[in-house]
Amino acid sequence: MLSLLFFSAAFAEPLTAKAVANVPAHELYASDWGSAGEVEISVLPQQVASPRNMAPTITKLKARALADKNWVSIRLQWDDKAKNDSVQVDEFTDAVAIEFPLGDPAMANPMMGGANNPVYIAHWKAIWQRDVEDGHTDVQDYHPNFWSDGYPFVKGGWPYPVETAFSGSDSMRYLPGTNAGNPISQLDRYRPVEELTAVGYGTLATQQYQDADAWGEWKNGVWTVIISVPRVVVDAGNPTFETGNQNIAFAVWDGGAENVGGRKHWFPFTPMVVQ
Amino acid sequence: MSKVMNWQINREMDYPYEGARPDKQIAYIFDTNKCIDCQTCTVACKTTWTSGKGQEQVFYNNVETKPYGFYPHEWDPKLMEILGPQEWKGKTFAGKTIFEATQDGLPVKGFLPDEDSYASPNLGEDVVAGMMEQGAFFQGIHKVWMFYLARICNHCTYPGCLAACPRQAIYKRPEDGIVLVDESRCRGYRECVKACPYKKVFFNTVTRVSEKCIGCFPLIEQGEQPRCVQTCIGKIRLQGFLSKPGEEKADNPIDYLVRIKKVALPLYPQAGTEPNVYYIPPVHVPRDFTGQMFGPGVEEAVATYRSAPKDPQLLAALLMFGNTSRIIERFKAEGELAVGWDRDGKEAVRVPFTEPFFAREFFDKKHETYRHNIT
Ligand code: SF4
Ligand code: SF4
Numbered sequence: 230m231l232s233l234l235f236f237s238a239a240f241a242e243p244l245t246a247k248a249v250a251n252v253p254a255h256e257l258y259a260s261d262w263g264s265a266g267e268v269e270i271s272v273l274p275q276q277v278a279s280p281r282n283m284a285p286t287i288t289k290l291k292a293r294a295l296a297d298k299n300w301v302s303i304r305l306q307w308d309d310k311a312k313n314d315s316v317q318v319d320e321f322t323d324a325v326a327i328e329f330p331l332g333d334p335a336m337a338n339p340m341m342g343g344a345n346n347p348v349y350i351a352h353w354k355a356i357w358q359r360d361v362e363d364g365h366t367d368v369q370d371y372h373p374n375f376w377s378d379g380y381p382f383v384k385g386g387w388p389y390p391v392e393t394a395f396s397g398s399d400s401m402r403y404l405p406g407t408n409a410g411n412p413i414s415q416l417d418r419y420r421p422v423e424e425l426t427a428v429g430y431g432t433l434a435t436q437q438y439q440d441a442d443a444w445g446e447w448k449n450g451v452w453t454v455i456i457s458v459p460r461v462v463v464d465a466g467n468p469t470f471e472t473g474n475q476n477i478a479f480a481v482w483d484g485g486a487e488n489v490g491g492r493k494h495w496f497p498f499t500p501m502v503v504q
Numbered sequence: 505m506s507k508v509m510n511w512q513i514n515r516e517m518d519y520p521y522e523g524a525r526p527d528k529q530i531a532y533i534f535d536t537n538k539c540i541d542c543q544t545c546t547v548a549c550k551t552t553w554t555s556g557k558g559q560e561q562v563f564y565n566n567v568e569t570k571p572y573g574f575y576p577h578e579w580d581p582k583l584m585e586i587l588g589p590q591e592w593k594g595k596t597f598a599g600k601t602i603f604e605a606t607q608d609g610l611p612v613k614g615f616l617p618d619e620d621s622y623a624s625p626n627l628g629e630d631v632v633a634g635m636m637e638q639g640a641f642f643q644g645i646h647k648v649w650m651f652y653l654a655r656i657c658n659h660c661t662y663p664g665c666l667a668a669c670p671r672q673a674i675y676k677r678p679e680d681g682i683v684l685v686d687e688s689r690c691r692g693y694r695e696c697v698k699a700c701p702y703k704k705v706f707f708n709t710v711t712r713v714s715e716k717c718i719g720c721f722p723l724i725e726q727g728e729q730p731r732c733v734q735t736c737i738g739k740i741r742l743q744g745f746l747s748k749p750g751e752e753k754a755d756n757p758i759d760y761l762v763r764i765k766k767v768a769l770p771l772y773p774q775a776g777t778e779p780n781v782y783y784i785p786p787v788h789v790p791r792d793f794t795g796q797m798f799g800p801g802v803e804e805a806v807a808t809y810r811s812a813p814k815d816p817q818l819l820a821a822l823l824m825f826g827n828t829s830r831i832i833e834r835f836k837a838e839g840e841l842a843v844g845w846d847r848d849g850k851e852a853v854r855v856p857f858t859e860p861f862f863a864r865e866f867f868d869k870k871h872e873t874y875r876h877n878i879t
Binding site for chain 2: 279318320356365366367377381395403406409413430491
């Protein structure tokens with residue numbers, strides 16, 4: 230009974246992805262969203278696995294869903310008094326994620342899945358939204374008056390924007406994460422969402438093919454984010470959305486409260502209906 | 505939590521992983537009495553590894569003036585503060601390590617420095633411990649003290665950074681004990697930055713992942729000492745390998761100085777990570793300060809160090825510092841000479857105990873001028 234409670238939960242009315250001709254994937258406040266039923270999710274602080282979120286700051290996530298023949302889109306809204314879309318040693322980004330089982334839905338563990346029951350995660354990050362809109366955040370964005378004597382093998386002139394000045398392979402060696410191909414360190418970003426697969430704690434991995442789409446905005450203390458997942462792709466790492474029932478889980482991070490990784494708010498798998 | 509043996513605190517302690525000592529452990533000895541704070545090591549490291557964008561505040565090597573110099577700011581007073589008052593009972597640490605004082609189910613107790621803590625890499629440089637009395641400087645030896653503490657990652661036997669990473673993106677190489685961040689796996693959670701008691705994992709704001717000293721492993725693999733060691737102007741540094749406890753070799757200079765003569769001590773051993781940079785403590789600094797910093801062996805270490813002129817074997821080991829780029833695996837005193845060999849058995853050092861001394865005439869007859877420097 231306990232494990233059932235832990236793995237899944239249900240709302241009075243399941244989240245229903247209402248059929249529309251074309252999902253307004255980047256139109257955060259389009260009227261179609263108003264016509265989709267809203268589900269209120271009481272998220273919980275993640276306190277099952279270390280590192281835990283011991284000081285929860287988010288209690289509710291509101292979700293609506295739409296579907297057309299190519300996409301299933303989920304719009305998520307939550308209160309967050311501060312927009313956190315920068316990353317420095319003591320600054321963390323706001324973020325939200327949806328999760329779908331890839332194996333047996335009854336056995337899928339929402340905490341990063343398991344060896345026989347992997348999970349698919351689409352993770353939107355506020356800092357990636359900023360990257361897409363304004364370019365990769367750079368040293369001069371955080372410290373406009375910074376000075377450095379110089380950087381080896383760079384192109385162009387001061388302040389040597391990383392996106393252009395470090396494109397050569399010699400200079401790139403001085404951006405270790407980027408040079409190692411780490412998706413977190415990628416400099417040219419086209420979408421603010423990352424598709425991942427996990428088969429247990431510590432196994433979260435970026436998918437080779439990135440098929441999801443997302444868009445988000447912080448306005449008057451509320452984040453509104455749409456995450457869209459293709460219904461069918463030739464990618465074994467993605468779920469397939471037939472018309473009918475699905476399971477979905479949620480997670481949300483408050484960067485201002487140092488939420489990152491496992492320090493998050495979450496909600497287990499819950500039924501969703503795709504029209 | 506597993507139980508592992510930490511010889512520096514003379515007891516078993518909790519650690520999230522099974523104890524697995526590497527075949528040989530990279531280790532360094534820094535003689536604090538010889539450091540002149542020239543920062544050549546810092547620059548050598550910076551130009552080699554961290555001169556990219558986002559690395560402006562990343563110093564795998566830094567040299568800070570104690571007691572008021574820190575990088576990042578106040579890293580060690582804050583460490584002492586979060587651990588609280590702790591006690592040594594003789595050579596055994598009776599307090600709690602960072603793995604034992606944990607809360608909220610975390611594997612390590614730590615803290616995350618704020619961005620401003622990294623703003624001044626050499627804050628407190630040359631600041632002394634107290635006020636000098638009027639005229640004290642001219643009246644001989646005075647009591648006001650400071651010393652330079654050169655710092656790199658300690659390539660700990662039980663790394664806090666590794667223990668804290670929920671992704672296992674940090675690993676310790678079994679062949680030499682070097683601790684590395686897998687730059688392709690890290691997701692920038694900063695659990696390691698929080699957990700390292702020495703604050704020697706850095707967060708890169710451009711790549712958004714963590715980085716740390718790599719022990720110059722491409723050099724180590726060729727039997728060469730790291731850049732910070734090779735370039736040290738003050739010849740304060742020696743890098744080599746420490747054998748497993750109980751397997752010490754008297755002709756390995758690191759084993760000899762650390763485990764046999766106990767003249768070089770770990771930094772804040774009470775944190776429990778078994779750090780592998782060993783310091784010859786400053787001889788002139790009050791023992792309550794150095795005792796807190798280097799543990800209960802300070803008095804003996806200083807006495808042993810002072811005895812070096814009369815101890816040919818100890819003197820020979822100390823003369824391995826800064827005289828070759830090769831990693832010295834074996835050394836010995838041969839008469840009035842110190843000789844060292846590398847891993848291939850090739851002689852890499854041969855230095856006299858006493859350097860030849862030449863004195864020139866004060867008055868240079870040829871140029872009809874007085875010399876400023878005659879030795
Ligand atoms: S000094 Fe810090 S970064 Fe280096 S191995 Fe130890 S815990 Fe890790
Ligand atoms: S190069 Fe040597 S003497 Fe100079 S600051 Fe570094 S450790 Fe000290």
